[in-house]
Structure formats: structure tokens, C-alpha cells
Amino acid sequence: MSMNDTDELARIGARVKAYRTKQNMTQQELAVRADLSLPHISKIESGKAAMQIPTVLRIAEALQVSLDELLRPNIPQVKGIYRTEFAELLDDCSPSEIESILTVVREFKARLKSQKDEYDQ
Numbered sequence: 189m190s191m192n193d194t195d196e197l198a199r200i201g202a203r204v205k206a207y208r209t210k211q212n213m214t215q216q217e218l219a220v221r222a223d224l225s226l227p228h229i230s231k232i233e234s235g236k237a238a239m240q241i242p243t244v245l246r247i248a249e250a251l252q253v254s255l256d257e258l259l260r261p262n263i264p265q266v267k268g269i270y271r272t273e274f275a276e277l278l279d280d281c282s283p284s285e286i287e288s289i290l291t292v293v294r295e296f297k298a299r300l301k302s303q304k305d306e307y308d309q
Contacts, residue, residue: 193238197236198235200259201232201234207258211251215230218251222246224243228243244258277289
């Protein structure tokens with residue numbers, strides 16, 4: 189397995205975990221709903237296990253998310269979902285809280301781009 193494959197598994201696993209925790213679901217609950225073992229869910233979330241198509245489908249159904257959201261977040265429809273989710277996070281924030289959050293996000297984005305540029309060279 190190449191480094192890119194390993195990185196992609198880690199990103200997918202992180203998305204599975206993010207959707208699970210967003211729903212206040214434990215790994216055990218996800219394992220039961222998806223009819224998978226708890227150790228397998230743990231390995232998927234940590235990016236240490238590749239998934240077969242039936243496994244991905246069961247996880248998506250258990251989490252009630254589309255496969256696009258889990259596998260390919262870099263498409264317009266999924267980006268729209270992220271934008272909506274980000275807007276919802278800011279809904280109950282004061283203007284100063286929003287400015288603080290935006291400052292952190294801008295700095296984080298710049299750091300990510302900087303790391304990507306270093307990695308691409």
C-alpha cells in the first residue's frame with residue numbers, strides 16, 4: 189500500500205469518526221448498527237484498515253450519510269454540506285466569537301497550505 193493510499197484511508201477513517209461523534213454515537217453503537225466488530229471499526233477510524241464495498245455501505249447506512257460524504261468530500265454537493273454545517277456552527281455565536289473563529293480558521297488554512305506546498309516540493 190502506497191503512502192497516498194495510507195493517507196486516504198486515514199482521511200476516510202477520520203470522516204467516519206467525525207460523523208459518528210457528531211451523532212453522539214460510540215464505536216460500539218456503530219459496530220452494532222453496521223454489523224461489524226468493534227476492533228474493525230476502531231481500525232477503520234484510525235486508518236489502519238481498508239474497507240470492502242459492503243463494509244463502506246453498511247457504515248454509510250449506519251451513519252445515515254452518503255458515500256460521497258465519506259469517500260469523496262471534494263465535490264460541489266459535499267462542499268455545500270460543509271458550508272451549511274460551518275454556518276450552523278456560527279449561528280449562535282456573537283460577532284466577536286465569529287471573528288475569533290475566523291481568525292483561527294484563516295491561520296489553520298494558511299498552515300495547511302504551507303505544509304502542502306512544502307510536501308509538494
